[in-house]
Amino acid sequence: MAKMPAGTLYRGREGMWSWVAHRITGVLIFFFLFAHVLDTALVRVSPNTYDKVLDLYKNPLINVMEVALVGGVLFHALNGLRITLVDFWAKGTRHQRAMLWIELAVFVVLMVPAAFFMLEHTFSRYFGS
Amino acid sequence: MSIAEAPPAEPESQARPQSAPPQERMITLKIRRFNPEHDTDPHWESYPVPFDPSDRLLDALNYVKWNLDGSLTFRRSCAHGICGSDAMRINGVNRLACKVLVKGLGDTILIEPIKGLPVEKDLIVNMEPFFEAYRAVQPYLISHGHEPTKERLQSATERARFDDTTKCILCAACTTSCPVFWNDGSYFGPAAIVNAHRFIFDSRDEGAEERMEVLNDREGVWRCRTTFNCTDACPRGIEVTKAIAEVKRALLFRRF
Numbered sequence A: 001m002a003k004m005p006a007g008t009l010y011r012g013r014e015g016m017w018s019w020v021a022h023r024i025t026g027v028l029i030f031f032f033l034f035a036h037v038l039d040t041a042l043v044r045v046s047p048n049t050y051d052k053v054l055d056l057y058k059n060p061l062i063n064v065m066e067v068a069l070v071g072g073v074l075f076h077a078l079n080g081l082r083i084t085l086v087d088f089w090a091k092g093t094r095h096q097r098a099m100l101w102i103e104l105a106v107f108v109v110l111m112v113p114a115a116f117f118m119l120e121h122t123f124s125r126y127f128g129s
Numbered sequence B: 001m002s003i004a005e006a007p008p009a010e011p012e013s014q015a016r017p018q019s020a021p022p023q024e025r026m027i028t029l030k031i032r033r034f035n036p037e038h039d040t041d042p043h044w045e046s047y048p049v050p051f052d053p054s055d056r057l058l059d060a061l062n063y064v065k066w067n068l069d070g071s072l073t074f075r076r077s078c079a080h081g082i083c084g085s086d087a088m089r090i091n092g093v094n095r096l097a098c099k100v101l102v103k104g105l106g107d108t109i110l111i112e113p114i115k116g117l118p119v120e121k122d123l124i125v126n127m128e129p130f131f132e133a134y135r136a137v138q139p140y141l142i143s144h145g146h147e148p149t150k151e152r153l154q155s156a157t158e159r160a161r162f163d164d165t166t167k168c169i170l171c172a173a174c175t176t177s178c179p180v181f182w183n184d185g186s187y188f189g190p191a192a193i194v195n196a197h198r199f200i201f202d203s204r205d206e207g208a209e210e211r212m213e214v215l216n217d218r219e220g221v222w223r224c225r226t227t228f229n230c231t232d233a234c235p236r237g238i239e240v241t242k243a244i245a246e247v248k249r250a251l252l253f254r255r256f
């Protein structure tokens, strides 16, 4: 019988990995929205429980997850612009790699201060004087 | 007497440049093998091969087949990168074995059949699904009305419009490097789109509407996720993703 073995991982380059990251961040954002709709809907069921759930969100683990979420959304948005240019700009396919590096540079420039301000509260609470 | 014990020095003129020197550098070919008559699953097998920096990977494979294991099965014909028979996965990426040098591939070279098509034996896959998609885009000149009595003329600019996609040798390196194709074998794949592009943008051709209809299908160009694996894999240097993007834009704006 003819076989279709998976074999080793295909060693694709920047284009493939940015696509993988785009998929992963997309799924991540989808699940966040799902959870977000549920927790916000809770306020109509019982405002009391809603407050309790939101209190849970104030722990450091959730804080780190929030930073990851911002990172995911930011990457997805920037890479979305890159894909749009690849699709609609005649020279987009030729510059896809350069556009990815620019995108990652912008990502780092925005993410460093964002992470700093978002984590400041947790940090001062656990490690501050 | 003591002189006779020394190894006889080989005269310069008799030294064969191609012969194997005593401590020659060896490399290992690790080949993904599968024999449908005995094996239930494919497995890796390693073969030591003498290293020659001017050898192409195809030479190393031939060495294995001719000297070590005659049952090793792979396709090749021209050995000059033009027939498109020997696309395979070399160190994880699709390449033509006759176009890559063993030099630069490392001491252990991983060789696997191209991904996403059913393996028949060792490195040979069933190419039929690939050619089926190719035929579906009608890769030949379509013209209506009267046959011209002389050549169908075309300006140099008109010819340049689709020059890149005329270079395809149907090796399937692009289609089998595409993550979308691995997951959904009914996707037409880059090669079929490249060959549709070759006629869609040909000023002499009149079948663009029909081909566009085919490529507008849910298994057509819109499946492309621009991972650029195809462009990186094409041994002819065709800008495959660019060609696909041009077909997408032509479909959106009806300009072709």
Ligand code: SF4
Binding pocket: B084, B167, B168, B169, B170, B171, B172, B173, B174, B175, B190, B191, B194, B233, B234, B235, B236, B237, B238, B240
């Ligand atoms: S476009 Fe390139 S990789 Fe794809 S089949 Fe043609 S020659 Fe091979």
Ligand code: FES
Binding pocket: B075, B076, B077, B078, B079, B080, B081, B082, B083, B084, B085, B086, B087, B096, B097, B098, B099
């Ligand atoms: S053997 Fe013909 S392309 Fe490699």
